[in-house]
């Protein structure tokens with residue numbers, strides 16, 4: 076049984092290895108980015124705080140978050156980014172911590188895909204932290220292929236802890252500059268090790 080945090084920079088391959096590991100270990104995956112998006116869209120307290128503290132126009136006529144506007148605003152003003160994270164992160168953290176306690180008492184593995192794990196000092200909550208790393212060029216290439224502008228990706232990368240610093244802190248490192256098959260092979264090795272610890 077283990078509570079595993081998977082972290083790494085934008086486009087490093089966190090979600091991809093989480094889905095490999097989830098299948099191999101039959102473990103539930105908690106995607107903090109997805110839950111943060113859902114929280115922003117549906118949590119009334121969060122929505123009110125965002126309207127009040129970020130922008131009254133933060134939600135469109137359809138009631139959904141105006142992600143383009145928010146992205147532009149936090150890109151221009153880093154303080155707004157910090158504020159938005161302060162509104163969202165405690166709620167997201169409470170959700171994965173509650174879930175990890177549930178899994179801990181029932182046995183099994185639980186995997187949390189959490190980009191800012193070290194930046195937010197969350198390592199204390201995990202039995203093991205896996206860092207997914209790759210070259211900065213690979214990160215840029217992958218993130219741009221998903222439709223983000225190069226400057227946007229570079230700006231996000233500047234706000235994240237450098238990959239090598241994360242690597243130095245990791246319990247385990249997965250280097251993902253190769254093929255998906257190579258990544259899957261690393262996931263299998265990792266799953267075997269975790270299986271031994273079960």
Ligand code: ATP
Nearest residue numbers: 084085086087088089090091217251253254255258
């Ligand atoms: P983000 O932090 O931006 O959400 P991430 O770290 O979760 O990103 P993924 O979503 O897993 O990264 O991967 C980014 C993109 O790169 C995806 O389209 C994924 O399919 C692709 N990818 C990941 N690893 C590889 C690989 N080894 N070979 C080819 N494509 C890959």
